[in-house]
Amino acid sequence: xxxxxxxxxxxxxxxxxxxxxxxxxxxxxxFNNMEQMQAIIQACVETKSPVILQVxxxxxxxxxxxxxxxxxxxATEYAKELGCEIPIVLHLDHGDSFETCKQxxxxxxxxxxxxxxxxxxxxxxxxxxxxxxxxxxxxVTVEGELGVLAGIxxxxxxxxxxxxxxxxVEDFSKRTGVDSLAISIGTSHGAYKFTPxxxxxxxxxxxxxxxxxxxxxxxxxxxxxxxxxVLHGSSSVPQEYVKMINEHGGKLDDSVGIxxxxxxxxxxxxxxxxxxxxxxRLAMTATIRRIFDEKPAEFDPRKYLGxxxxxxxxxxxxxxxxxxxxxxxxxx
Ligand code: G3H
Ligand code: 13P
Ligand code: ZN
Numbered sequence: 001x002x003x004x005x006x007x008x009x010x011x012x013x014x015x016x017x018x019x020x021x022x023x024x025x026x027x028x029x030x031f032n033n034m035e036q037m038q039a040i041i042q043a044c045v046e047t048k049s050p051v052i053l054q055v056x057x058x059x060x061x062x063x064x065x066x067x068x069x070x071x072x073x074x075a076t077e078y079a080k081e082l083g084c085e086i087p088i089v090l091h092l093d094h095g096d097s098f099e100t101c102k103q104x105x106x107x108x109x110x111x112x113x114x115x116x117x118x119x120x121x122x123x124x125x126x127x128x129x130x131x132x133x134x135x136x137x138x139x140v141t142v143e144g145e146l147g148v149l150a151g152i153x154x155x156x157x158x159x160x161x162x163x164x165x166x167x168x169v170e171d172f173s174k175r176t177g178v179d180s181l182a183i184s185i186g187t188s189h190g191a192y193k194f195t196p197x198x199x200x201x202x203x204x205x206x207x208x209x210x211x212x213x214x215x216x217x218x219x220x221x222x223x224x225x226x227x228x229x230v231l232h233g234s235s236s237v238p239q240e241y242v243k244m245i246n247e248h249g250g251k252l253d254d255s256v257g258i259x260x261x262x263x264x265x266x267x268x269x270x271x272x273x274x275x276x277x278x279x280x281r282l283a284m285t286a287t288i289r290r291i292f293d294e295k296p297a298e299f300d301p302r303k304y305l306g307x308x309x310x311x312x313x314x315x316x317x318x319x320x321x322x323x324x325x326x327x328x329x330x331x332x
Pocket of ligand 1: 030056057059093094189190278279325
């Protein structure tokens with residue numbers, strides 16, 4: 001058993017309570033390798049933001065759970081060395097079974113998600129409660145999910161979304177004992193969230209997707225006041241990176257993400273955690289493609305992974321400061 005406390009990590013409990021009070025959301029950034037972890041920590045130290053380092057099943061298959069745990073320990077020491085002991089959570093993203101959650105809890109994760117949203121309601125409750133009962137013995141916090149997002153959720157993919165039903169959230173949170181709840185109000189996973197045809201154009205000619213269902217969020221907040229809500233699928237798909245990828249030999253289809261103003265609005269509500277993965281993939285890919293295109297003789301990985309890390313860091317800083325509002329709250 002590796003306790004997260006020995007790794008210098010924290011669970012989400014205090015973080016969410018402070019985020020709820022302060023009207024901001026904690027960034028939950030996915031990582032799979034050293035450069036992504038370094039970029040996240042640099043950005044969060046520079047902006048003095050708490051952070052959730054997220055690990056998907058894909059990440060564990062790619063990088064190995066022991067390596068990831070030690071990278072999280074490295075992250076806490078790195079933050080200290082950079083000058084600010086920001087609170088860091090190591091979180092399992094989209095846990096698909098009790099066994100997966102248990103393995104992560106036993107391996108130093110301070111928070112896990114059990115994603116039973118694709119199961120019938122009673123089965124979701126049963127599975128989620130089983131994970132909560134195990135996790136809470138070790139003071140590990142648990143995120144559950146109600147409602148289904150469109151797009152690819154790790155192993156689970158869905159062509160259509162089902163919005164969260166506000167009438168279920170109180171019963172679900174009480175009977176499972178979860179610490180936070182992921183909901184579906186119109187976000188979706190991946191870089192292809194909305195096609196241009198699904199959008200309208202604003203006065204500046206910018207494509208605007210259908211707004212998130214803030215009415216559903218408000219209903220949910222009324223049913224479980226002060227309960228931490230999580231938004232998955234919250235990448236904004238920065239058009240400058242899509243353009244850069246396509247200008248340097250890439251072939252991405254047109255796509256529109258979640259507008260930053262909508263995430264800003266959500267962060268001021270009971271939404272305490274906002275998940276972002278795809279934007280990091282786009283920033284890294286765009287930078288690496290540009291360098292390969294402009295300097296075809298370059299073959300030192302540090303010469304393209306380094307700039308990719310810098311681009312990631314700048315993007316995360318922007319999100320912490322201008323979108324999630326978590327900047328300056330590391331030492332609350
Ligand atoms: O929600 C899914 C995350 O973006 C992780 O994706 O399984 O490809 O690492 P992944
Ligand atoms: P994006 O694909 O929008 O970045 O969402 C990531 C996510 O929800 C991870 O759980
Ligand atoms: Zn997700």
